[in-house]
Amino acid sequence: MADYNTMELMIVAASRELEDGATVGVGTGAPCAAAMLAQKTKAPNLVIMFEAGGISPLLPTMPISVGDSRTFYKAVMASGMCEIMETCQRGMVDYTFLGGAQIDMYGNLNSTVIGDWANPKVRFPGSGGANDFASFCWRIMVITPQDARRFVERVSFITTPGYLTGGNAREEAGLPANTGPYKVITNMAVMGYDPDSKRMRVESIHHGFTFEQVQENCGFELLKAPEVVETPPPTEEELSILRSEVDPHRYIIGR
Amino acid sequence: MADYNTMELMIVAASRELEDGATVGVGTGAPCAAAMLAQKTKAPNLVIMFEAGGISPLLPTMPISVGDSRTFYKAVMASGMCEIMETCQRGMVDYTFLGGAQIDMYGNLNSTVIGDWANPKVRFPGSGGANDFASFCWRIMVITPQDARRFVERVSFITTPGYLTGGNAREEAGLPANTGPYKVITNMAVMGYDPDSKRMRVESIHHGFTFEQVQENCGFELLKAPEVVETPPPTEEELSILRSEVDPHRYIIGR
């Protein structure tokens, strides 16, 4: 079996969730690396969009900002934020990849505050485009380390909507129908959501980890998918492309 | 006194209503000629906009269409319809010049049907951008021949809002505050509106005509401004510029 680190594992696992010919709104870092890797492996026609306006660039290097010039290098179009978000709102964007300081069992994300909003213990940046992407794109994916301080019973603040309180709460709140959290990719497992309760459930566990270990590193009770499999490990080819073509300077995978 | 025809008279009278540094949304024909004449006489900084997107062109010849390439020849910007109409809706456009098959005492215009709407005797084009310009621009100007079949008690159909039923009806209907009909320029007179009732009133009468003649060629009772003056006739300079620079092929003034 190939040797790889946690970040490489997460990026490879994430890249496999993107099918050819899909559209994805991504941020910088691991999401962008996963999308680039997917393009160079199984999804050559994956269409990458950046919230500031870049559409389908030929990314020469990893962008530092979702608005920097790499995000529209040899792009098919250099547009703007409304263009991107409205393309999402119209239903043309399949996936988005997000992060956050906290996530709960319904996939709600917090990137605003820890503690009381009016008197925050820690202030974070806020939504940025995350709430927008998560409201409009069909499927939300999250890449984050498995950690009980991140996977919490209740996020301090719902910055970005997952399934809210579960069940049909998301659609009842007014968000577009049939959208929502899809996968959470951590260093230990890939999780999805129960179709009825919309609670997070473990679908595959990475080699070397057990369900119990995943549960120990999660602040809420995890469900299990009807069949929990072992995540196929990264292949030599995936790792090689990731290391030599996607992130040769190890900006992301070197962390 | 110079010799001139009816159309020349109307264009010259209309051009004088446009002050330097103002913005005006115009159509083709007489309105465009009036705006061009104003630019070449008293209002060199008059900013002309066309509904399809042309902003402040250096008009090389009279456009045939409000969307043809002349309307953005050496323009400062070639934009689109929303750009123009939203510039108007924001309050940045001072004047618009309109026409119509019928006009009533409150300056309402009909360019939709004669007769019953559901079963029209004559179908006309409809609003086009007229309703939009008339809703958004601060002051509406109309150039039309003085004719009792055009100046009617009630228009068959209010395509484009004037003061509606007069008084505060326009603002009460929801249209932007302090906008409305400003002048009507005919071959016989220049008319404005009573500030309270919002009824049309004669303000100046062209040389050779009397108030009675104007009234005879109008299907409703005209009010008189506190002071009704004689319209200063076109000057030699105005006529010369109109004939040699604005409309050398006599497309408009030759009719």
Added chain:
Amino acid sequence: MFDVIAQGDGPLFMDPDPDKAREFFRTKKRAMANKLMTVREAVEKFVHDGEYLAIGGFGANRIPTAICHEIVRQRKKNLIFAGHTSTHDFQILAAGEVFDRCDIAYIIGLEARGLSPNARRYMESGKVTVCEWTNYAMALRLKAAAMGVSFVPGRNIMGTDTFKHSAVKVVQCPFTGKKMALYPALWPDVAAIHVHEADVFGNCRIRGISIADLELARAAKHLIITCERLVHNEEIRSDPTQTVIPYFLVDAVCEVPFGSYPGNMPYEYYSDEEHLKKWLQVETDPEEFRKFLDEQIYGTKDFNEYLELNGGIERINQLRAQEHLIELD
């Protein structure tokens, strides 16, 4: 529910539900595929009887004339037409009687050129169900659809008969108490737009004014592009700032040089005013007009044949000179 203060009684031909539109767009292909086809194929494939059609450009400026002809030639019927900023395009489609419902902002007329006798007869015949709007109103309906919401507000139309015969609803703004006219989103089933340059995938460039085409391209469920010339994708990618329609909105790309004729194509050729005058003249006699249509549209196999009938490249060259303000002797 919103408290609706007033509403027009015009028919709403299309459902403004954004979730239904989303379900469609969810299935629309995103991959970059070669979409090159003939005008005939594009119309066969994407224009269906009974569906909602919108045409780009401004009546006789940057219009996809070949598509309008082909819709008539293929004798499409019972379409619903977006009659905004339309002049010669409307004249062609009315000649073919291809639509029986129409959202009206501007129809029948050809601006300063006068009214189309035939289009007027058709609209006065009682064969067409109509709803009244304004040019900006229709642009706003497309904008709402392009944004992916069910309506956007505007401050026009209120108080008029245009409003009464529209499908606008007036509400009070909850922030200001002001009245706002709400325009329902319009997702046309199919639209056709003529552009300067496109690649085979459908990435497009337009020079000059865009009219309401950027909104239309995003609102339309299916989009047919005709272009003056194809360019390579590398050319598109060399300056992505110039792209105004991204390929994933587009279903068909047809290379149709002089494709806006007899309309004006900015920076390319001016409108053929003599030919447009001929239409208006011949239309005064319905019998003559049938013959004219047979000759010009039904009897031609494609747009190139129509161009040849009307002077071909020689005529185009004259119109090129006119466009560029060059006096030919």
Added chain:
Amino acid sequence: MFDVIAQGDGPLFMDPDPDKAREFFRTKKRAMANKLMTVREAVEKFVHDGEYLAIGGFGANRIPTAICHEIVRQRKKNLIFAGHTSTHDFQILAAGEVFDRCDIAYIIGLEARGLSPNARRYMESGKVTVCEWTNYAMALRLKAAAMGVSFVPGRNIMGTDTFKHSAVKVVQCPFTGKKMALYPALWPDVAAIHVHEADVFGNCRIRGISIADLELARAAKHLIITCERLVHNEEIRSDPTQTVIPYFLVDAVCEVPFGSYPGNMPYEYYSDEEHLKKWLQVETDPEEFRKFLDEQIYGTKDFNEYLELNGGIERINQLRAQEHLIELD
């Protein structure tokens, strides 16, 4: 009145009444006048204590750095800031503590580079009253203002705490019964945008993505443009398709080459990541940061002096090479 189903309890800092905005725009000058001035003059003239400020670009990409510095240098105070798509611009303004109210979509962070310790301290100090939004929400608020209406709808934000602490109102669409979030129009008192090229009147060209700047330019009551280079009006008129901001929106034009430094300027120079890292490092020690600010902003007379301090043209040339993917030895 609309039936409002739900509403956020965040403060609305600006009046969304379109008629009040119209009264302002009625008096705004439309004539083409030379608006060239220095950054200092522009800030003195158009940025006033207590007013609402918005900055164009995307945080460290195509930002009007010189204007941000000058606002700090002139010790403006009690501003209200539009904290959307902001990163380094926010960091500068927070360093000067020039605002005490803030609409938040994205603040404090510099994307992958990490959080600004000083900006975080300022935002956690209790000195700033805030309202929560999202990046698109702020873009929609500017879009509503640019359109001249009091709100536009969106389908995001609902159901979240971001919504609860916003000033959004949720209503039911009268056409579809669907819930829609309504965003109140935002007319900033003043905005600053950095562009590639402008003429002395303020006609502007931007290469690459426009972010939310086209909406911002139209929404702002006063607009300061900084540009990489001035071009003649004849150049602008030679290709009006390229103009994205027409001159009548603009109040001041300042020629500031390298004006987005240390941010990225597409097609010109890449961001100076070393310099940005220095900010983040020095901010960890408040005392050191005061000295740094004295040196870099308060102690420099203008942006050119700041550029010189940080490597001048030589450094810019390295960043140019980076932008164009040219490997220097």
